[in-house]
Amino acid sequence: MTIMRPKIELLTNEYKEKIFHEAKTILQIQGVVIENSEARDLLQEEGVENEGPRYFIPDDLIEKLRVYAPSEIKLFDREGKEVIQLTQDNIHFDPGSAAIFIQDLNSGVIREALSSDYIKFSRIVDHLPYLEAHSTAIVYTDVPNDAQDWHRLYLALLNCSKPIITGTFRTESFAIMRDLLELTRTSSDKLVEKPLAIFDACPSPPLMWSNLTTQSVIDAARSGIPSEFVSMPLAGSTAPITLVGCVTQHTAESLAGLVIAQLAKKNSPIIWGGSPAVFDMKNGTTPMGAIETMMINIADVQMGKFLKLPTHAYMTLSDSKVPDAQAGFEGGMGALLAGLAGTNMISGPGMLDFESTQSLEKLIIDNEIAGMVKRLIQGIVSYDEPFAQNILKDYDPSVSLLSHPTTLQLFKKELYLPFNVDNYQIINRETRDQWKTSGETSARQRAREIAVKLSERPVREPIDDNLRKELDNIANNHLK
Amino acid sequence: MVLIMDSIYEEMAASVVELDMEKAKSLAQKALDEQLPLLEAIEKGFGEGIKRVGNLWDAGEFFLPELMRGAQVMQEAVDIITPHLEEGSRARETKGKVVMATIEGDIHTIGKTIVATMLKANGFEVIDLGADVKAEDIIAEAVKHRADLIGVSALLTTTMIGQKKIIELLEQQGIRDKFKVILGGAPVTSKWVEECKADGYAENAVAAVTKAKQLLGLS
Ligand code: B12
Numbered sequence: 125m126t127i128m129r130p131k132i133e134l135l136t137n138e139y140k141e142k143i144f145h146e147a148k149t150i151l152q153i154q155g156v157v158i159e160n161s162e163a164r165d166l167l168q169e170e171g172v173e174n175e176g177p178r179y180f181i182p183d184d185l186i187e188k189l190r191v192y193a194p195s196e197i198k199l200f201d202r203e204g205k206e207v208i209q210l211t212q213d214n215i216h217f218d219p220g221s222a223a224i225f226i227q228d229l230n231s232g233v234i235r236e237a238l239s240s241d242y243i244k245f246s247r248i249v250d251h252l253p254y255l256e257a258h259s260t261a262i263v264y265t266d267v268p269n270d271a272q273d274w275h276r277l278y279l280a281l282l283n284c285s286k287p288i289i290t291g292t293f294r295t296e297s298f299a300i301m302r303d304l305l306e307l308t309r310t311s312s313d314k315l316v317e318k319p320l321a322i323f324d325a326c327p328s329p330p331l332m333w334s335n336l337t338t339q340s341v342i343d344a345a346r347s348g349i350p351s352e353f354v355s356m357p358l359a360g361s362t363a364p365i366t367l368v369g370c371v372t373q374h375t376a377e378s379l380a381g382l383v384i385a386q387l388a389k390k391n392s393p394i395i396w397g398g399s400p401a402v403f404d405m406k407n408g409t410t411p412m413g414a415i416e417t418m419m420i421n422i423a424d425v426q427m428g429k430f431l432k433l434p435t436h437a438y439m440t441l442s443d444s445k446v447p448d449a450q451a452g453f454e455g456g457m458g459a460l461l462a463g464l465a466g467t468n469m470i471s472g473p474g475m476l477d478f479e480s481t482q483s484l485e486k487l488i489i490d491n492e493i494a495g496m497v498k499r500l501i502q503g504i505v506s507y508d509e510p511f512a513q514n515i516l517k518d519y520d521p522s523v524s525l526l527s528h529p530t531t532l533q534l535f536k537k538e539l540y541l542p543f544n545v546d547n548y549q550i551i552n553r554e555t556r557d558q559w560k561t562s563g564e565t566s567a568r569q570r571a572r573e574i575a576v577k578l579s580e581r582p583v584r585e586p587i588d589d590n591l592r593k594e595l596d597n598i599a600n601n602h603l604k
Numbered sequence: 605m606v607l608i609m610d611s612i613y614e615e616m617a618a619s620v621v622e623l624d625m626e627k628a629k630s631l632a633q634k635a636l637d638e639q640l641p642l643l644e645a646i647e648k649g650f651g652e653g654i655k656r657v658g659n660l661w662d663a664g665e666f667f668l669p670e671l672m673r674g675a676q677v678m679q680e681a682v683d684i685i686t687p688h689l690e691e692g693s694r695a696r697e698t699k700g701k702v703v704m705a706t707i708e709g710d711i712h713t714i715g716k717t718i719v720a721t722m723l724k725a726n727g728f729e730v731i732d733l734g735a736d737v738k739a740e741d742i743i744a745e746a747v748k749h750r751a752d753l754i755g756v757s758a759l760l761t762t763t764m765i766g767q768k769k770i771i772e773l774l775e776q777q778g779i780r781d782k783f784k785v786i787l788g789g790a791p792v793t794s795k796w797v798e799e800c801k802a803d804g805y806a807e808n809a810v811a812a813v814t815k816a817k818q819l820l821g822l823s
Contacts, residue, residue, distance in 0.1 A: 224761050224790065224791045225791075263761045263762075265761070269761075269762050269765050270762070272761060272762050273762070293760060293762045294709075294762070328711055334711055358714070360669065361714055362714065403668070405667035405668045405669060406664070406667055406668070407808070408668055408715070408718055408808060408809065478790075480790055480791075
């Protein structure tokens, strides 16, 4: 039995109530700008008042719809196996999304990506044990512009069997992406029964839902596909400089998303997500690795739990340009805090440079971090009592406790064993001499070796030939 | 007299550096009331102030909120004076006209707005068309306002193509040589600028000002 779940909290119940209350007041009095005509119709049918595009969502409508949003979402892999439960304090990791560049594994140069890069990336994610989900993590340039969103989902399905976090860049793409998913599951009902992908949708801070992302929320709701709201107040720029102000704005924007989704279809699955950031006042950038960014994320997740919704955050990211010490400590702190906060879906592994560059080396290092975080949140387990007395009675100085039955039985459970690929490990615990003879490598160099080795391995579950052909057909039809 | 004037100009510059909106506006009003040489008030007074703000930013002493506020203080003070400038000097007072927008399909505005503000503060007249603006409309506005420079922002790899379209349309309409075109936004690289045959790009707002001055032969 776990003695206690390690936790971090930044808000008391009193303040969660206050934030929730103020967020509802904001929606009612300041309102939210809705660009999408279908969403406007839905709101007007409920008698929601508006001034032009600004809709004033009343408290009672929020309260009425809130109960419909499910508090648990399960995700199933391509083969139909349940692999993720987004609920309570469970945590899961997936690579950070939609990078516009990739860091070349050989040269270290940051460059535009090609589809071959994303294929390789997907095949590596398939093998990383602590990333339970994949994502449409990199945008590549060798497909036409209007295919840049949906094509990634297609390649993800072909090359990795894990559930996928994705999203649209154009409203027209949703239908193509839904077709790819439904075909994989064989029908729309089966896709609803066993969700395979999540669609990210960002409100536009402050207090606006754009046409594109609102349409994605409505389309997903009507298809029974989970939407993940990625509200991103930027402290001091598109949101108040105060962290508590950002959390309040995040709550208001996300509640507006909840209303739209539940009006589109009752009980539609939604995830209380976010990618807030503070604004770097020197460089005008949006640091994802800033400690205050992480603090806003933690509080956002707490608000999601307060509302009994599955949660998500963009953490484990770094703003460094290379997988260096900064990337390690920002990524490590983010993953750790996200885990302690009990964030159900943690997006970020691999990501550098303000969500703009994916790095395979960082991805592999972050997988290791995720493994350690998962060990931490399992906490300290109490087996039999007394805890030590009986074991110590058996202590024999000639063999120590190394071969003791309890050691044998429990060492793989009590200890996190670093991920090992053909004897390469990110974490080095060799003796100094061993380390010298094995090439005096750094974690980054070992990550590169592991990336190469994993990319050469066959995927765990190759896609069925017929399914591949059918997916190819859809893709080819739309590429014309 | 020169000494007194110098001390008023110094006060004007200081009001910008101190981010004191009320003081800057009342000094602008004083320049009108006392019929001071208005162009000089802008250049040696408020203009000097924003230059110092820029230097403080370069030196790492000022941060973005101070830079932006300094730009606003400068702008509002100058706005009080401008209508009273003679026609001829009004033209001399602006460094050039810039039409700025975020391209069609793209709603990322933050970077574009910071660049627009910095250009304004540095003496450019900026017409900010906002976000999600069609290439055709950007060009029409540039033509209408007889702009010197067109600045186009794109943050999405899917919308960047619109930046190229601007150049293509300018060429088609036979007016490419009427405007300098600069690009910006996270996915924009020097390679892309070359491919589009644009005139330049900048990674941040301060570099954007330098680039704009350089392209218009002001530096
Ligand atoms: C904030 C943000 C948003 C906000 C924007 C709010 C606003 N009012 O602008 C919101 C939430 C609305 C948003 C929405 C989306 N976003 Co967004 N967003 C960002 C983020 C995190 C930061 C951008 C930013 O403001 N940076 C701060 C400013 C100051 O920097 P900047 O814009 O780069 O500008 C500076 C320079 O580039 C330059 N500059 C800029 N413009 C110009 C112009 C000229 C002429 C010059 C000379 C210089 C110049 O100077 C500026 C000042 O220093 C970026 C990540 C990133 N690394 O850029 C993603 C990012 C750009 N977004 C992304 C995506 C995918 C989206 C969405 C499609 C998500 C979705 N499905 O909902 C939507 C797009 C909707 C649309 N149609 O546009 C992706 C793009 C991926 C891709 N392949 O292109 C990114 C890279 C994040 C990611 N990895 O997923 N986003």
